[in-house]
Structure formats: structure tokens, C-alpha cells
Amino acid sequence: MDWLRSHVETLLFVVSATLLAVGGGLWLLELGGPARAVWIAGTVLGLAFSVAWTVEGLLARQAGVDVIAVLALAGALVVDEPFAGAMITVMLASGRLLEARAGARARRELSLLVARAPRIARRLVEGGVAEIGVDDVVPGDRLLVGTGEVVPVDGRLLSTAVLDESALAGEPLPVERPQGDDVRSGVVNAGAPFTLVSTAAASASTYAGVVRLVEQAQASSAPFVRVADRFAVLFVPLTLVVAAAAWAISADPVRAVAVLVVATPCPLLLAAPIAIMSGLSRAAHVGVVIKGGGALERLAVGRVMLFDKTGTLTQGRPTLSDVVTATDRIDADELLRLAASLDQVSAHVLATAIVTGATRRGMALEMPTEVRERHGYGLQGRVGDHEVRLGKSGWVVGESTPSWVRQVRRRADLDGSLTVFVAVDGQAAGAFLLEDPIRTDAPRMVRALRAAGVARMVLVTGDRADIADTVGRIVGVDSVLADCDPAEKLRAIHAEGGQNGTIMVGDGVNDAPALAAAGVGVALAARGATASSEAADVVLTVDRVDALADAIMIARRSRRIAVQSVVVGMSLSLVAMGFAAVGLLPPAAGAVLQEVIDVLAIAIALRAVLPGRVHTLTLPAEDIAMAHRLRVEHDAVLPVVERVRSVADGLSARACDLAPARGLLVALETDLIPHERADEALLVPLVARALGGPDTTAALSRTHAEIEHQVNRLHRLLLELTDETAAPEDVVELRRLLYGLYAVLRLHNAQEEEGAFSLVPDGAHTLTARRPVA
Incomplete structure (x- = not known):
């Protein structure tokens, strides 16, 4: 039964095409009676399905044009035009089959992501390795990832790894990542087995968030095509009026049936959905999940964009910006090496910044021993022959504030940085300054969005005004609103037009209300799932914000092609309706002509499947x-x-x-x-x-x-x-x-x-x- 339900469009097309062809063969053999019987069977088949589709649309409270197909098929039977009825059935069946195939194409990229979600993890325990459910992994666990296995949770590498990141990043070549680098769940080990320390539970990891977003997008009940619905509101009554007028003036019901036959609205039923669903597929291919055709259309008409700062225009995670030494006893490189070696085993976000800073400088790290964490203060342990302590100033330096500590605090305050102090062998040795840098692709994204037609861009952030203004100037937004809480972000959305052409981009929990209130909410989920991802209409699963510009260009192109296919198809149908109304186009010839019109409209819509212009460059x-x-x-x-x-x-x-x-x-x-x-x-x-x-x-x-x-x-x-x-x-x-x-x-x-x-x-x-x- 499940197989039959999933292949009903294919079966309908095969049966209807067979009935039309068999009837045509019998007619060529001058067996008119059997031919009529076969064509009548095809017409009845189409009428049954059309009635079912019409009822389904009415129950869903969606404006539908299937009623025209019902009237055309019924009229063909009444006026004894079975060939026209059989042709209409093939027309409807072929269109539904194309729509189903387009929908499957749109979901294919997403379904592959769901199918490969990891189910188990291998935890390193004393004496060996234990297999556990991926949901049982907790931050701080040391995990072994074998060759060919999917990384189960987000973590930090404890050894070098060769990874295939194409499922998340789209980069086709395996890459070598050094010890200390962050790794996202969902990537594949393309080299020798390696170990990592988990930095997030499975439910909060990158791949789990992507899977939930995919399932949500697949289950979305949003209408695929509002463009077609708006045309249908006008086209259905117009068709009925023309058919009634043709019948009344000529007193010939055949003319009314001919009008209904050429008005069978496959461009509305099929061409527009094919274009929109092709756009969803193209967007998924570049790492953007759009939750339904309605969201794609709203994205296409967005003219005002509002950004949160942290994680959207900035990287959203601390990065080591400077190392300050307290004395000449230990130089900056050695101080960083000792601190990063200790921080390797910590899941804290600041530890990640220090470890990454060291590995970027090519430092060889040691595995620490006797590691102890004091919650709320810091971490201590032995690295080689040295006792190392990392954490807050009061715990590391003590209550005194020497001049170098005052200098570090002043610089941190001016730059909006975080500080981590370090002591070696019981003596304060220095401090690390950590900042949230602007994404290198953010200015390019803003320029690309302007080129794509976004007229106004606003930075809306809870950060202080001086930092927000600096970020705004560098990336090139039009206005900056700082010190905003979630309620003030909502007011900013309403002030910029509410759901009328606004797009809100964010990645934090506090962004969820604004994402839901905007015309389109866009969330970044490349580093894990958040409430913003659940509230958003569009989700970036790649860690490149400039993919949003590509998504908007894809959405606008898909919507433009959908409108083109509808306008061309319906314009030709209107012309054919005029000829049918004055008796120049009988039902049989009208059915053939309408099939040609449908093929043309669908061919126009299928252009959306082909790659269009995007701003992202393809490099050799x-x-x-x-x-x-x-x-x-x-x-x-x-x-x-x-x-x-x-x-x-x-x-x-x-x-x-x-x-x-x-x-x-x-x-x-x-x-x-x-x-x-x-x-x-x-x-x-x-x-x-x-x-x-x-x-x-x-x-x-x-x-x-x-x-x-x-x-x-x-x-x-x-x-x-x-x-x-x-x-x-x-x-x-x-x-x-x-x-x-x-x-x-x-x-x-x-x-x-x-x-x-x-x-x-x-x-x-x-x-x-x-x-x-x-």
C-alpha cells in the first residue's frame, strides 16, 4: 500500500497514456466504438482523480483551479468528446508526475542528510573503548572516530585528522585538520582513526540541528505556490464566464466544453510549483534550507534586512587576539604553548580559542596531566615540568593589581575583549586577550545583498553602541541600533515594516522572537541547533553568511521563472479560449493545443532546475x-x-x-x-x-x-x-x-x-x- 501511494502519479500517467494510445490505435483501425469506450474510460479515470484533488483543496481551504478540469472532463463526456477527455487526463497525469518528481528533487538533498545521521559513538574508557548511544555523549568525553565513520558530536581534535566535510561545507576535497582544531558533527573521517574531546551534547551539536531542520522543512505544510493561487482567484471565474457566454450566444454546449478544455490550467497547477520546488532544491545545494515555497517567495520579495551582530556579522566565538607577558621569564610563544596544552582537555569555549590560537601558530602541544577544574574560576594542571593555572584574575594573580594587569584590563575595555590570566609554577605570567572578530565574508555578503536588490540593511544588537557602530561601519550597513533587548528587536522589526518585505538574520536564543515576527527569519545553524533555528523560515547549514546572498538570488530567480511560466501559459490559454468561444477550436483540437501550451509552460519552469547566477565564486x-x-x-x-x-x-x-x-x-x-x-x-x-x-x-x-x-x-x-x-x-x-x-x-x-x-x-x-x- 505504501508503494502504491508513493507511485500513484506514475501509475496514473502510465494508465492514462496507455488508454489514450490504445484508443488512438483502435481509431486508426476504424474501430470507432471500441476506441470511444477506451477514451471514455480514460476520461472517467481523470474525472475521478480531479474530483478527489478538488475536494482535497477545498478541505485545505486553498484556492484551487482543479474545478476547471472537473468541468472540462464532465463536459467532454456530456457532449460526446471522449478523445478530448482522455487527452485532458494525460495532460493532468503528466503534470502531476512532473510535480512529484520536482518535489522529490527538492527533498533529495535534504533526505540524504537525514539518512546518514550517526547513531552510536565510541567513548574512550579505562582499559579500552565502549560503544554508547550518541545521545549519551556529554561534553568532556573522549571519543574515537574510525575510518569512514561520521563524527557523532561537535568536538576538539586531540590528534591530526583527515576529514570529508562535503556534507556540511560543500567542499569536495578532503582536508587535513591539526590537533586542537574544532570539528563539527556530520563530517566523515577520510583518514586514519583519530580522537576528539566532545564540546557539546549530541542534541546541541551541528548535525543534530541540521537533521531537525531538514525534518521540519520536509513536514512543512506551507503552500508551495502563492503566485498560482493569486492567478487562480481571477482565472477560475473568468473561465466560467467565458464558457457560459459562449454557450448562451451560440446555444451550443460544445463551445463551452471547448473553452473549458483549453482553459485547463496546468501552467497554474504545475509550472509554478515546479519552478518554486526547483528553487528549494538549488538553495539546499548551496547549504540553505528554506522551509517551503511560501518562505521562498517571501525571501524573494524582501527589501529590508536586519542583522544581529554576534555570530552573524561576527564569528560568534572568541578568537585569540594578543598575548601579554608579565615578565621576561617566559616569552609569549612559550606562555601560549603551555596554556593551550592545558586547555586541550577543556570543553570551555575560551579554551577552544586559546588552543586554536596556538595551533594556528604551528605550536606542538603536550598532553597535560593532573588536570583539575575549579568551576567559576578556571583550570589547573601539569604540562611537562610546569604547573599551569588558567582563569580569572583574582584566582590567578591574586588581589593585587600590578601595572601590567591594569594595562590588560584597559585594553580589554577599549576593544570589548575578554581576558584569561595565566600563572606558571605559582607565579603570574601573563594574560590572553580574546575578541569576537568580524566575519571576513560579512562585507562581501552586504555588497552582494545590495546587488541582489536588498535596499536597506540595519544592524540590531544587544551589544554596546561603540562596538556596534564599529562593526556597522566596517561591513557597510545603513543603520545601527545598539543596546537592544529582544523586545526592542521586535519593535525594530515592526518599525521597518513588520512582515512586509523584512528579513531578520540571527543565531541566538534572544533572536527567536524577532525571527518569528519578520517576514522571513534567517538563522545560522552551522555550529549547532538553537531556538532561532526552530523559529526561522530559512536556515544556513554552512558556516558562510554570504550563502544568504546566493539564497536570495536563487529565490528571486525561481519566483521570476514561476511568474514567467504562469503568464506565458495562461496568456496562450486565454487566446485559445477566445478561438474556442467563437467556434474556431473544437474540443479535440483544443485538448491537443492545450497539451502543447502546457509543455511550453513547464519547459519555461524547468529552467529553475539549472544553475543560475550566484555571487559565490567557483575556484579551481x-x-x-x-x-x-x-x-x-x-x-x-x-x-x-x-x-x-x-x-x-x-x-x-x-x-x-x-x-x-x-x-x-x-x-x-x-x-x-x-x-x-x-x-x-x-x-x-x-x-x-x-x-x-x-x-x-x-x-x-x-x-x-x-x-x-x-x-x-x-x-x-x-x-x-x-x-x-x-x-x-x-x-x-x-x-x-x-x-x-x-x-x-x-x-x-x-x-x-x-x-x-x-x-x-x-x-x-x-x-x-x-x-x-x-
């Missing part, structure tokens, strides 16, 4: 591999950039020590300058190829030249100075030069991340310490 595999390699080198020289500022901070005119500046110059000339030259030789041509010309890379080339110029100036200045001869004004000049170089380097790095690395699939920030695997 060799360019992606090169960008990965250059990004690893880019991250490796970041400590040198931060060292420029710290050396400048440490210069003193009273006790001049130029040794740090001379050591910095060596690092700049041996590490930084070769990297910038490699970028100019390899990365700049890559970006030019992707964006279409050398003018797009002029700013990158100019800053490369400026960096090398400033390093040369530093070289010449240090050649002239010695510790004994350096005057106070010389130290001031040196400090000025270093601060200027630091500013240029920070700006240039931002340019590269936004203008170059954000072009590569899977998001620029996930390229760190990764490389394609041959």
Missing part, C-alpha cells in the same frame, strides 16, 4: 589549495605583527635597549617580507583571476609595497643607531615608525582576509592550519 582546485597554503603562512606570521606593537610599547628613552627592535627586524626580513612577496606573486594573481582583472587587486599590491618600504626604513634607522648614541628623539622616531608599520600590517591583514581568503569555500577562518589532501 589548484587555486583553493594555494589559498589554503598561503593562509597557513599568513597565520604563522601573525605573532610577528603583534610583536611590532609590543616592541614599540617597550621602548624607553631613559634606558635605551635596541636589542628587541633588532631582533624584530630579523623576524620581519626573514619571515614577514618573504611571505608578503609570496602573496604578491601567488595570491594577487589568484584574486585577479577570481574577480576579473588586475584593478581588483591594486590595493593589495600597494600595501605589499608599503610594508616593504617601511621595513626598509626601519632597517636604515637601526643601522644608524646604537644603545649608546641613541637620543630621546631617535627613540621617538623609532617608536613612531613601528606604530605606523603595525597599523599598515593590521589593515593589510584585514584586506587579505576579506578580499582574498573569504573567496575560498568553507569560510576564511576555517582555512587556518588546513591543507587539501591529495
